[in-house]
Amino acid sequence: MDIKDIIRDIRARHGLSQEEMAKKLFVTRQAVSRRENGLTVPNTDTLKIISRVFGISINTLVGQPRNMTCQVCGSPLEDEGTLSRNANGTVNDQYCKWCYINGVHKYSNMEQVIRDVIPRWHWGSPEQMAEWLRKQLRTLAYWQGKTSE
Template identity: 50%
Template sequence: MDTKGILLELRTKCGLSQEQLAQQVYVTRQAVFRWETGETAPNTGTLTLLSKLFDVSMITPLDLPRQLICQCCGMPLEVTTA
């Protein structure tokens, strides 16, 4: 699912209108509308607020593939199947 679909699903699962969501993350209703139609995407600060509001990782609204990172050196890890 893409970003616009994820945000719409999260908002509707919480029973929020676009206006209510906008108020909770300090943007306009039009900004929420543009996210849900795919015209724009939330900025990093807003993603932080959305992730806290919906209790999800910041990666979830972006629909980014998750990449494993080495906890020692910070290098990306490649997952291989045997």
């Protein structure tokens, strides 16, 4: 999907007029119109604002979405509602909103994660899920080189 279509889709999903979207992005209505028609593309600063305001990763904005997984708990990051935020409000597509809150990691050991994740996931017995999670968590970037204690 082209960035012009992504911007139009974001505006439509949020029920905004071009004028309302322009106010949120600190640009003119004409700038929104030009971007939606493919006449211009947003600069880096505007992409950051769109990402922060609408909770969308910059990868998605530039048309390169990827399958993302929280690097702490392994949860799929399937939509903007599960993505975490950095301290400055920008979207962080490495972690879910439960593991990384306003720029701070919630967990320091795997057992804490396992206790919190099992009630959110509904497959198998708690024992099966805990065993599977212990294996999976070790493969995630956040846990590389850390102990499981």
